[in-house]
Amino acid sequence: MEFRDLKSQYKRYKTEIDNAVQNVLNTGNFIGGSEIEELETKLSEYVGVKHCITCANGTEAMTLLLMAWDIKEGDAVFVPDFTFFSTGEIVSFKGATPIFVDVERDTFNMDPRKLEQSIQKVLNEGILIPKVIIPVDLFGLPANYLEIMNIAEKYKLKVLEDGAQGFGGSIEGRKACSFGDAATTSFFPAKPLGCYGDGGAIFTSDDNLARLLKSLKVHGKGEDKYDNVRIGLNSRLDTVQAAILLVKLKAFEEHEVEDVNRVAKIFNENLNKVVEIPIIPDGYYSSYAQYTIKLKNKNQRDGLQELLKENEIPSMVYYAKPMHKQGAFSTLNYRDTEFEISNSLCETVLSLPMHPYLREDEVTNICKFIKEYIGNISR
Structure with a gap:
């Protein structure tokens, strides 16, 4: 028995996946092939936002957002205490301080009441500046964005939805990865929608943020990759993985x-x-x-x-x-x-x-x- 049976999935869609990969091999467009744009379009339509920006993995998806929002030393970012390490890691990577928040027993997700208590504590201490909340859609269940967004608005904080596990979930019909100021997901093979390697994506309806992210993920490029206007990362989803995800997204939806x-x-x-x-x-x-x-x-x-x-x-x-x-x-x-x-x-x-x-x-x-x-x- 498999814990997450990728073998059965592959057997069922073997012809479609093999053909998709072979097409990439035949065209030779391994970076930035047409499958990338097609996948981003279909993912943004599925989630219900204007923009999807694919990247190398879910961790770098969150890192890119913190870069775009200029999160730095002296900033406080609120993260659930019960989650995978990367959600806090990316905060420290940017020099900011992760503020861990206890979760709800029933849902496993960030407790809004304790979140507000943590924000007030940071404000009272006066050492760090609250900047971002990163709720995690743990085990496939979206966090309580109805309350979290109200808290974020009250304290003028950004919300980054970590939808690495939540892709495909919803609240009142609104899809996961459509909440907050922006959202991210992971295409790690064991995730609800996974590829055959690493991959990730960012979702937003903010045109300016999308434009900045597209620059940051390719070495801070300007007009082209040899025109570098800011410090960025090398964080691209490769075409083979996009081709595989196009097949798997269809199965995921159907x-x-x-x-x-x-x-x-x-x-x-x-x-x-x-x-x-x-x-x-x-x-x-x-x-x-x-x-x-x-x-x-x-x-x-x-x-x-x-x-x-x-x-x-x-x-x-x-x-x-x-x-x-x-x-x-x-x-x-x-x-x-x-x-x-x-x-x-x-x-x-x-x-x-x-x-x-x-x-x-x-x-x-x-x-x-x-x-x-x-x-x-x-x-």
Whole structure:
């Protein structure tokens, strides 16, 4: 059994993917081929924004935005404590200070109430200048942008939606990666929409920002790549990956998001009242980058993971260590008591196999082992 089954996906779309790659090989346009523009157009239409700017990966997508917004030393950027390292890393990379914010237990996403408390604390201390909020659409579920955008407007902050895991999700029909002042996503192979290598994209409806990003991602180019008007990066999506993504985007739109929700429904029906299952608030739609359950404590979680491993069922712990405990951020001197939910989640979460090609019998088999395990330790 695969945790994220890219092999079955490839077998189903082998002819289309092979032909798309072969076409790039035949034309020889490996950088900046026509597939890039076609992909950017289709992605912006899918999300519902004016511009999509592809780049090398999701981390550099966020870095490019912080560069465009001139984030620097002395600035404060608010990041959820329970997320992947890169969301905080890009803040420190620009010399700014990441301010970690605890998350909601039910959704795993940034807690708006604690966000505002963190902003007020920074303002009261008077050392850093609040500049940007980076909510993360964790495990496929968009963050609470309805409240976060109100807070951002109140304190005049930018919002960068980290939609690396959220692509395909929505709130009241509005697609993930359309929230905030700009959004980013990742095409890492295991993401909801993944390529066969690294890739990323930025989404915005701001014409001036889009123009600046297109310069920054190619060495700060002006009229052409030999006219360099600012310091930038070398961060381009290559044409082979764009060709693959065009095939996979079609599948993603036609059935894959619907299929992962079908799989999630089977999990929910089997595991409800057995373990804590994912909570999707009313009006929200998840693309289920992961299907993540919560156990009662670390021993119970680790015991279940070991049992699944013995029965050749893969599972993952996202994330074993919160951001405020990462060694790279040790100089920030956070108090552990400020992150009660994140600390708890790191000891109790377990992500199960989740992808559009999971069969019902495979899901029910996974659930059988979980129910037996919980039943045995409850006796």
